[in-house]
Amino acid sequence: MSTYLGLPRARTDVGHLSGSRSFPDAAHDALADTRLRRNLSHATATIRAKRAAVVAEVPDWDALRDAGSAIKADVMARLPELLEQLEQAVTERGGVVHWARDADEANRIVVDLVRRTGSREVVKVKSMATQEIGLNEALEAAGITPVETDLAELIVQLGHDQPSHILVPAIHRGRAEIREIFLREMRGVDPGLTDEPARLAEAARTYLRAKFLSARIAVSGANFAIAETGTLGVVESEGNGRMCLTLPQTLISVMGIEKVLPTWRDLEVFLQLLPRSSTGERMNPYTSTWSGVTPGDGPQEFHLVLLDNGRTAALADELGRTALHCIRCSACLNVCPVYERTGGHAYGSVYPGPIGAILTPLLTGLDGSSPNDSLPYASSLCGACYDVCPVKIDIPSVLVHLRAEHVEAAREAHRTPSAEAVAMAAAAAVMATPARFAAAGRGIGLGRFLVRGGRPRPPLPPPLSGWTASRDVPVPPRETFRQWWARERGTP
């Protein structure tokens, strides 16, 4: 991305922002996994319907989306100023603010803070930022055990797995699989455990309760931070977050810099948009907010780690920066026909689905041939994501914009243009010239003799063989429209 060289991108070898295979390769396996397909199609259809019902109840939903979008645009326009204001407010209220340029730095800060307390175990509130930087692996490498306390995140952790959805990280698992994982990995679990949802939740609750009561240190993310007051907030459903945010002695929150909001009042917009868009609830069960340290109440030591990891680079991209407006509701995943069929792991990043297809390459950059270069193409541009996004991110336009970035990056990386680039340039040259276009059209008419029974006589080479694997090709007509017009109406 030649336009903003110089700003550091997120590394792909630390944390979880890139897989090792391109999207079509990874999707191939996912598409063949019938159990995964069934789990996903059931889960996304259920949550889609729930969301649609509660959104339809709000008469000014579109105005709320506009408000959310406007607040986020304002935040991006004056991010440095707001972050400094946030730092000052948090510090004044007894918190400590740390700045992390990338995943490595953030991990090091957190590991050092935990080490200083002498604790060997931390409880964790579900957080995308800490998944992004691979914090659990960094803690484990330092001999510290992270315990995920969100039910779905716990399932992922115990299954030695990666999250596949922003809101429901274990969406790819059915309850029979969850039972197997619990029986195998959960110490002290009742061997007679069934796969009834209530029994599974009960097992997790028993397991986690002991952890909550003994933990001295918690790590969280944050859904927002208010610059004006230095207040952080976590929005959740299970109450595990509330436990982690109130019981331990020390709280460390890792937050992407784009999560800052100017004022407390802005919450009136986001606390309406988020629950309805994400879980399909009118209001989520638990909203916890805290401002620095309150003597005698809650954690007595609070650290805020502000994470860049490619965000400043994304901010420099005028259109791409709208991806930073995302409030991680996951509505776009649930409506995406591609996500529904491939699942989250195919995207290789902790951010899957439509938002992942734009955010991930914006954070890591595109070099013309990396696995993440395939992400902007992992969409039919159907626009369902844009329709549901509570902050109106025009994901299809950003996808198209990033495809152009990929083509530019590939042009720069390889001296010889790709076959596709040559074909596109040739097509453009023909199509910009009416006479050549008309001649090419007549040529296609002759091609009708090359098709038999819906299949081309000489088999088409890749990538066109991808078409003929499942679809017949149309037989070209005897005459083009313009030939017909000329014949019928005299003048072309």
Place this chain on the structure above:
Amino acid sequence: MRIALFATCLGDVLFPEAPKATVRLLERLGHEVVFPAAQTCCGQMHVNTGYARDAVALVRHHVETFAPYETIVAPSGSCVGSVRHQHAMVARKAGDKPLAAAAEQVAARTYELSELLVDVLGVTDVGASYPHRVTYHPTCHSLRMLRVGDKPLQLLRAVRGIDLVELADADQCCGFGGTFAVKNAETSTAMLADKMSHVLQTRAEVVTAGDSSCLMHIAGGLARLRTGVKALHLAQVLASSEGSVQ
């Protein structure tokens, strides 16, 4: 009214029945149709595949070709979507402000077929007759980019003899997506499979839509499975006088 037809490159070269039907339909309604012969392609495939730079020449050519016309119609939600939502953007990205302004002018006068009929010409009963069981697939770009809403259905409901059956999960993408259909052929096929099964559940003889591109994909799948279900452009259904008492 004098209406300039943008046949679209796909309509001109591979699916001429759709623009031909558009001509017949509009003439039957008493309008004059002209075909600006210099027209080629809106450039959508280039833009959507990442070749916006190569598309600038196509946008310029399209804008110059259609600038003289007051009302422009295309039998494609997708190409009108490109004219309306991409042309000015492509020009602006290339730093060509005058072209962006001219593109906006042309875009404001360009309509998808059902928009032209219902919004501009104010008709829903176009005098068609088509005695078949038909289901309608709203293509993504007509639905979510142009917001044509139920205009195509209003038009279809007024067709004599038609047995119009609702398509389950109609608003779900068919999986075409331009070069997506080859770059991510397997995912595209998985989406197509669900669309086809919904079409087959309706027991319709014909699936219709406002875009030849999506229909090419759906028809290609239906033919490969030898289902016998035909795909027909909306314009062809609306231009039909089959079975009518003359």
